[in-house]
């Protein structure tokens with residue numbers, strides 16, 4: 001089976017349409033679970049429109065905020081109020097206005113020793129295990145209902161960079177990344193592929209012409225982190241017209 005056969009690519013017109021399509025998928029995944037819902041958010045700039053949309057009345061009124069928990073797939077060692085803080089962006093765009101504080105689960109980079117991404121990773125791993133109420137991920141009971149993902153110009157996803165040993169981690173749920181390959185060049189913490197995979201749906205959001213070059217390489221099957229990220233359920237790539245490689249439709 002090729003990499004492309006394992007994922008579904010959905011093309012949309014532009015970044016605004018992409019945010020709306022992603023918001024509908026968020027609602028659909030929430031509606032499928034009548035209990036406690038877990039959503040793992042992504043960082044970077046790509047999800048900003050989606051996050052802002054979720055705070056609008058149209059979407060806000062359709063989300064049962066009390067039973068939805070919000071996690072983050074990776075974090076950068078920058079202050080919590082720095083615009084480059086991944087959870088900080090989500091908080092400012094929608095979480096702080098809409099979600100109960102107890103349902104927001106940031107990676108503790110602001111409180112942990114800045115020199116020790118492994119310590120922050122361990123703390124977050126403990127938090128995830130306690131939320132999941134088990135130490136072993138069971139394919140039949142995914143940790144997350146939905147995992148949002150982005151892709152960087154080098155093919156990284158979350159803070160899993162090409163060639164990094166973190167990609168081959170099979171025991172830890174969360175790891176420290178001493179130095180990123182791309183800006184901001186700060187230590188990071190990232191969920192591992194095994195943890196990100198434990199979801200009913202993994203949803204990549206990719207928009208804009210600067211992403212077309214890396215998508216061309218990824219859809220050709222190159223062995224890059226974003227190609228190794230797969231859900232045990234469905235893996236969907238929402239891509240706008242500017243980012244979609246020419247031979248892809």
Ligand SMILES: O=C1O[C@H](COP(=O)(O)O)[C@@H](O)[C@H](O)[C@H]1O
Pocket residue numbers: 042043044045046047074075086149150151152153156157158159183
């Ligand atoms: O560094 C990161 O980059 C990726 C991609 O970000 P984008 O700005 O190109 O959307 C992101 O998915 C990840 O969470 C972030 O830490």
